[in-house]
Amino acid sequence: MYIQLGFEGWVLTEDGVYVEGSRQLYLRAVDEVPERAHLERLLADVLEELAALRAADSPGAFIGPALLSGQAASTLFHEALGHRLEGERLIARGESKTFARMRNERILPRGIHVFDDPTLTHCGREPLWGHYRVDDEGVAARRTLLVDDGVLKGFLQSRSPIPGSDHSNGHGRHDGVERPMARMGTFVVEGAPGSGESWDALRTRLIELARAQGRRHGVIIQRVLAGETSTSDYDFQAFKGSLAEVYLVDAQTGKVRRIRDVELIGTPLAALQKITAFGRDRETDQGFCYAESGSIPVSGIAPPVLLSELELQQSSTTGYHDPLLPPPFADDGSRGRKGGLRERGKRKKPLN
Secondary structure: OOEEEEEEEEEEOOOOOEEEEEEEEEEOOHHHOOOHHHHHHHHHHHHHHHHHHHHOEOOOEEEEEEEEOHHHHHHHHHHHOHHHHEHHHHOOOOEOOOOOOOOOOEOOOOOEEEEEOOOOOEEOOEEOOOOOOEOOOOOEOOOEEEEEOOEEOOOEOOOOOEOOEOOOOOOEEOOOOOOOEEOOOEEEEEEOOOOOEOHHHHHHHHHHHHHHOOOOEEEEEEEEEEEEEEOEOOOOOEEEEEEEEEEEEEOOOOOEEEEOOEEEEEOHHHHHHOEEEEEOOOEEEEEEEEEOOEEEEEEEEEOOEEEEEEEEEEOOOOOOOOOOOOOOOOOOOOEOOOOOEOOOOOOOOOOO
16 A cells, blocks of 8 residues: 655745745555644645745756755665666667666775665655565565675666576566566665764765865755656766755855755766765655656665765746736727827817
8 A cells, every 4th residue: 555645835936936845755554644733744844845945046057066865865866876777778779778788897986885675664664665575577576786885786677688687586567557677666775884974074075075176055955856867878868856955055154045946967977976975874765756667656765975066957947927018908098999009198189
């Protein structure tokens, strides 16, 4: 069973941009639904966030060092790495096959391990949407090592053979309509036991990076709404994320201010190589993932990560404003019935 509860709201800013505030809960049983008081607090949080977003400004674009929370980092890994480790993307016509020839090569910094484990039921006390016991091809789910100490070791597999392996590892999934293919379940990124830095230490390093690069600001991304990527060889290789909560950090004073109307963008191989440090604590990111085999529930778990460089671009493409001019045939005394101008305050001469 999958239960999603959410509060969403939008507000129009002074410069004509609609911005969104939201809170989501992802549950696996009816008895996990929280009490009314908890839901009311979530609604109050959304209203407070909308007020903060309306008062925030937009930098338009940004490039520089970035600190991502665990939830935001999970989305980054999901889009930049996870989809490119799905087995069918190594053999399907039209795919770019990013990592097809990189087994046993370094693709992430040392100290980072990646695996997918659909058998996990919880992260702490939080139920995981990516949990299942048997995949949609009848194969038992199991933990699959993907990256060991930064080195690529394997891929997610359905029953379709891929170069170097002809056995499923229990990741054949679909929405009940499309054909199954290898997909993520619970995609986990972690450091070695005892490794990682505190959030405050990562924030200090963010400011140091901004100063060393001669930049005025670093950026902190606390929450991501959604992400998307392209793996086709027809298009350029890129990913992006829609940001829900993001702040600029002044490199000289350390003060933070909230910004809005930006989204993160990047290319997979470049972005992954920009990781310079990671944190200790883990956070989850959950929801539906859309791909060729349909929409399926997934989970991601990751620590905060510090990137030496990340690019943000303006998100909105349309601004909403009151009309600058009146309608051309407005009957307000300024125009005649046929659109001809006439002077205000003067009457037409009577006809004799």
